[in-house]
Amino acid sequence: MLGGAGVDSIVHVPELPLPYADSYMVPAIHMRAGQTGDFVAMGVQALGLRTHHIDLIGEDHEGDLVRALHRERGIPFTEVLQRGGTKRAVNLVGPDGRRLSLYDNSRSQDADRLPTTTVEALASVSRHAHVSLTHPCAFALPTLRTKGVTVSTDLHNWDGAEPYHEAFAYEADLVFLSTAALRDPAKTMRQIAARGRAQVVVATAGAEGAHVLVGGELSHVPTVTPPAPVVDSNGAGDAFASGYLFGWLSGESPLRCARYGAIAGAYACTVPATRTDVISRDQLLTLEADSQA
Numbered sequence: 001m002l003g004g005a006g007v008d009s010i011v012h013v014p015e016l017p018l019p020y021a022d023s024y025m026v027p028a029i030h031m032r033a034g035q036t037g038d039f040v041a042m043g044v045q046a047l048g049l050r051t052h053h054i055d056l057i058g059e060d061h062e063g064d065l066v067r068a069l070h071r072e073r074g075i076p077f078t079e080v081l082q083r084g085g086t087k088r089a090v091n092l093v094g095p096d097g098r099r100l101s102l103y104d105n106s107r108s109q110d111a112d113r114l115p116t117t118t119v120e121a122l123a124s125v126s127r128h129a130h131v132s133l134t135h136p137c138a139f140a141l142p143t144l145r146t147k148g149v150t151v152s153t154d155l156h157n158w159d160g161a162e163p164y165h166e167a168f169a170y171e172a173d174l175v176f177l178s179t180a181a182l183r184d185p186a187k188t189m190r191q192i193a194a195r196g197r198a199q200v201v202v203a204t205a206g207a208e209g210a211h212v213l214v215g216g217e218l219s220h221v222p223t224v225t226p227p228a229p230v231v232d233s234n235g236a237g238d239a240f241a242s243g244y245l246f247g248w249l250s251g252e253s254p255l256r257c258a259r260y261g262a263i264a265g266a267y268a269c270t271v272p273a274t275r276t277d278v279i280s281r282d283q284l285l286t287l288e289a290d291s292q293a
Contacts, residue, residue, distance in 0.1 A: 001044075002114065002140055003132030004037020005055035005077075006087030007062040008101075010234075010273045016094035030274040033065035035087060036154065037132040039235045039278070041075050043242025043264065044130075048281045049249060051075055052122055055134070056082035056112055069276065078118060084109050087134065093273050097232045108135040116143055123147035128249055130154075130241070131168065138167040145171065152248075154241055157181040160188040170196030174248060176241050179205040189213045200254055202261070204240055206233075210262065214254045221258040224291060228270040235276075239268035243284060263287050 010030045018024070034042075037055060045051040053070065057063040057079050063086040070077035084107040092100040112135060119140045123129060129144050131137050131153045144151050153168040155177035169175055175198045179185040182203070189201040193213055201213040209222040243264030247257030267279040267287070279287075 001037050001041040001051060001053040001130050001132075002119070003055050003134040003137040004035050004040065005033075005053065005057055005066050006035035006038070006089065007031060007033050007065050008035060008088070008234075008273075009090045011090060011092050013092045013094060016092060016096075016098050016100055018092065018100075031062075031065070032274060032276065033062075033069040034235070034276045035089065036156075036238050037130075037134070038066065038069060039238035039276070040130055040132075040154075040242050040245075041070075042073055042276065043239055043278045044245055045073065045075050046278045046280050047242060047246040047284060049246060052078065052126070054078040054080070054114060054118065054122060055132075056080045056108075056114070056136075057087075058082045058085035058107070060085050062086035062088055078122070080114060080118075082107060082112060084112075091234060091273060093232055093234065097230050097269060099232070099234045099273070112136045114140050116140075119143045120147060123149050128152070128245070130245065131172065133165065133168060141167060141171045150174070152176070152241070152245060154237065156237070158188075160191065169198075173197055173199050174245075175201045176237070176244070177201075177203050178237060179203050179208075179211070185211060186213075186218055189218070190216075200248075202240075202244060202258060204237055204261075204265070210240070210258055212254050212258050219255060221255060221262055224259075224262045224266045224287075226266040226270050227287060230269045232271065232273045233269055234273040235271070235278075236265040236268045239278065240265035242278070246281075246284070259288065259291075260284060263291070 152174035153172040159181040240261035244261035
């Protein structure tokens with residue numbers, strides 16, 4: 001896992017969008033480690049995949065939270081100093097579990113890099129790398145390619161045109177993205193496949209399920225019923241990616257991989273944003289078997 005380590009502050013608000021007001025009284029504001037790379041690393045590790053995480057973090061309290069999270073979960077973490085400080089965001093969470101993330105983009109500096117020799121060493125003992133959009137992960141893509149590992153990435157709410165995302169979209173073998181900002185999801189998915197290396201493109205659409213493009217054929221995978229009440233959508237996309245990667249690296253078909261992703265994503269929606277619980281391998285396989293009964 002490359003990139004995506006950081007800290008979120010969780011603020012529960014009375015509604016989203018939040019109407020303008022001078023102030024709001026809200027429940028306790030909670031800061032915890034866990035951004036997209038952290039959640040994918042935790043997700044695939046809990047599903048039984050040997051996992052290592054590398055990223056830039058700061059010598060600060062937020063960085064200590066990230067270090068502690070990885071120690072607690074038993075995930076090896078290679079840290080590179082981020083002089084601008086650890087990445088952080090504020091997540092506003094509505095009563096229905098929807099989330100609005102305010103991402104602090106001031107932490108990265110243009111000169112930041114993941115050391116090439118370190119990336120090479122990790123890639124040489126790995127078969128796959130999931131690469132976060134966070135800077136400077138794009139600069140590691142050529143190194144990963146020369147080492148022969150397969151690569152996946154999550155473009156999140158890419159609009160299909162923002163240039164920054166293109167290196168990730170066109171260099172990965174497996175591409176995830178959300179339909180949230182896409183006018184024509186199928187067109188963008190086909191664009192990614194045509195212009196890049198992707199064997200599989202997966203577009204998640206929240207309550208509408210997911211779309212999977214393989215070999216020019218577009219399929220729809222419905223959502224699954226969550227195993228408990230939905231409380232928060234935070235981390236659902238990362239959980240979907242983790243479930244899909246578990247299936248993909250186990251040799252399952254694309255549609256079964258997406259089914260695993262849907263189950264993991266549904267489970268994530270039952271976990272409050274203040275926690276970092278992820279679905280285990282046994283839970284995933286049990287829920288998948290029950291859904292087929």
